[in-house]
Amino acid sequence: MFAIPFFLTAALAGAQPVPDLGPETEPPSAEDFNPLPEDLPEEGGQVVVEEADPHEEQSRLDELYSDLAKAESPKAAEKIARKIQMMWLESGSDTVNVLMSQAGKAIQADDTALALDFLDVVVTLKPSFAEGWNRRATVFYMRQDFAKSLVDIERTLALEPRHWGALSGLAIIQRRLGFDKEALETFKQALKINPSLENAFKAIKDLEKDAAGEAA
Structure with a gap:
């Protein structure tokens, strides 16, 4: 199981919200909270998700991750990554899907409090749904509540x-807190999984340059 290092939670203890502590790497924005993809069919105002065999679904996901890591071009990687993201959104619950969509609309309207209300219900109804935790972690980050964001990132990565996305979020928080060495390793881990992450690639270059400068 993934565990957030103690030094991060200790660094945040008793300091909420955390002020601006350093450089960013494309922090989350409203664009990360689009409603469910338009190509998912709707019926009677509710999102309909086809029943899928969990084992077949996991096998398909493993195959996509393998293809992503070996992608021969950024365009190919982005296409595969999109398929994985579509699978991340498949909660298996019509109610959860609708709540996720409403949370997306709320954050696009700059109403993070309402988005949290929806996402609180999502993680209560479907605690095994990793993307619910990830999206709530992102909203907490946008509200500068890094401690709660870290907790939800841990839950996302455990699942x-x-x-x-969760790894990138963790790396951004690590970097903001000044844990550049740890942030570098986390960004590398994210990039190894998805080689099309331009922001992670840039962050790695910047962090390696900074580390080289300090060593000189």
Whole structure:
């Protein structure tokens, strides 16, 4: 199981919200909270998700992750990554899907409090749904509540250790707190899973340059 290092939670203890502590790497924004993809069919105002065999679904996901890591071009990687992200959104619950969509609309309207209300219900109804925890972690980050964001990132990665979005979020928080060495390793881990992450690639270059400068 994935565990957030103690030094991060200790660094945040008793300091909420945390002020601006350093450089960013494309922090989350409203664009990360689009409603469910338009190509998922709707019926009677509710999102309909086809029943899928969990074992077949996991096998398909493993295959996509393998293909992603070996992608021969950024365009190919982005296409595969999109398929994985579509699978991340498949909660298996019509109610959860609707709540996720409403949370997306709320954050696009800059109403993070309402988004949290929806996402609180999502993680209560479907605690095994990694993307629910990930999206709530992102909203907490946007509200500068890094401690709660870290807790939800840990839950996301416990359910899906290959979630590059959650890993990137962890790396951004590590970097903001000044733990550059740890941030570098986390960004590398995310990039290894998804080689199309341009922001992670740039962050790695910047962090390696900074480390080289300090060593000189």
